[in-house]
Amino acid sequence: MKRYITTLALVLLAAAGFSTYYAFGSADHLPEYRLETLEGDAKEAANLVLVGSYIGGKGSQPLNLTVHGSEYRSRKSLYESYITDAREWFYEQEGMRELIEKYPAFMRGKAEIDSFYQDQDWLAYAKIPYNTATSDPEGTIEVEILNRSTGKVADYSIALTPLSQQGMREHATIYDVQLQADGLHVMVNQYETDNRPSGASQYFDYIIDSASGQLSKRNPVEFVDAAGTKLSSISHATLQNGYTAPHDYFVFSIVMQEQTGEANSSSVPTRVPAELYVYSYKSGITQRLPDEMQKLDARRMGGRYISGDELYFTNYNETLIAVSRYSLETGERRGETWSLLSSQIGEGELQSFFINGERLYVLLAKEDARTVVVMNAATGEPLYKGSVTAEGSEEERQIALSDMALNNMSIKE
């Protein structure tokens, strides 16, 4: 036995080293944080995630903080990092993870969030296939519709009508999919790529009969300004949240391009401010939103959010948020503009806020104290108030709170 002492020692060293380390030595000793409820219903903040980092003496560690506790990215196992959360950015949008669990075959390979539509009965997805060799669209819109109660999938292929007949190369992008009484609506932007940035660009609502799969109508979306001039050369048009949910309207925030300098010179196009238009899927009519809403320039004032048939505008500075609500159907203001002073919540400056559904989420910070409030976005009624806390003694808590920075919030479905 004595002659095997070297080998035995090596075996013992190898086994003891790793097992001791992973049993006792691998804990990271990072502080544990939690969003603690001070007032109201904790369910209002159940899906709220505060995004930030631990920035103390143990290195910089990205962390998510919820009412349930803190989740450090460094603590994720390989299984979580590479399998369950490999597509986390996509899975956590609008119930995608749940859809994948329920309908794995239908959801396979579907990647564009704004190409989905879902309600209680139907799940739909539209895509424009591209030729992998030439990167040109193959000239069709492929649609799949799942009946959630029967599990049956109908798939259709619709011809994508070219924007111009002059043989220009063009691309097409899907912006929204909606199911209405008259069929499935696919909002498509088609634009010439040969002479960008001034090439033609046009939005079309492709209406597909959901029973036969035939194209019922291709409705062009046209923008007419306050002076009655039809607008073209749109360089940008995005304004939507709640991509997959049913809604009757699509709001455009369009930015026009204007040529500067001589007509024939190689002038650089400049952008003029955005104007808001709303397209009704029911009527097929596009309307410029009233002047009052056009003046609420989001680039200076904050965010715009759509919830159902309402458009919320937020105006803020370091200590105040004001929320206005408009009807997309009539363009009229709904209710009074209400405002929230940070001093009403507690001390601190406004750090972040957003509207999701009918809720306004606000994060206030003063030195190491962070307060979160959830309010009814329509009325300003407070529903929840909480503060970020850490585990440990008072001294440990103070150190932990000073070692953490929060910079954003999101909703984790």
Place this chain on the structure above:
Amino acid sequence: MKFYLKLVHMEVHRFRYLLGGLMVLTLLMQFGVVLLWSLSERSIRTGPGWSEKLITYHPFSETGKLTFNEMMFNNQFWFSFPVLISIAVIAGYVFLIWYRDWLGRDTFIYRLLMLPSNRGCIYAAKLTAILLFTFGLVSFQLLLLPLEMMLFNLAIPEALRDPSYLSQAILQNQVLKVLIPGQLDAFVMAYAIGILTVLAAFTVILLERSYRVIGIGFAVIYVFVCGAALLAPITLQRPGNTASYLYPGETYSIMLALTVIIVFVSVWLSIRLLNRKITV
């Protein structure tokens, strides 16, 4: 079993001086780095003209005091150097463990192959030995780190330092954090890939020993096929890409299945070559 254990011991015995040398090199270099850096920092912080205000950014401590983590971060090369040397030596020995039996003075392999026992034991013993050397050296590093922390604490007065934790100290070093990952499943994965590589290398060696020059050609094809089989799922169906047809779990399941197949084929082929092709 007894034959296998004896062979393992023989392999460990043959490598003992080199293994001991690597351990001593690691110990001396890392202790030296800890001591020199600590004494240098201590003299700066206790010398004239020093003020706490000089440090405005201190990512390694709450207060700006010295920490073992900071020492680890600031001495990447010299701290990693003996570890990299050890990796290189073990990687070389994966080949040498076979070739020294053929190319040594007494062509020891003939004596081994003529023993009236299962030749698979020779293969298993060499694999076990490589694993023992690897895990032994990494465990030795895990043993050294707390001792180095103690040395750091002895060299730096308490008033000048903040505490550090072993797991955080490991993360500061780019080499150690690969060898000793924070999560157990990452550890299992890292070393499983290492074992797979060793198995493939053994098969390559035995192909060459069996068929000589033509065997090198077979070995190249074998390595290419193994590499392509393992990398194909992850390159064709990138798990992070939502447009991939397969879900991440499916891609990794295919990779796992292919890994098991490669392990099985490598072991089967190696033992078959040892039994059938290599003759004395």
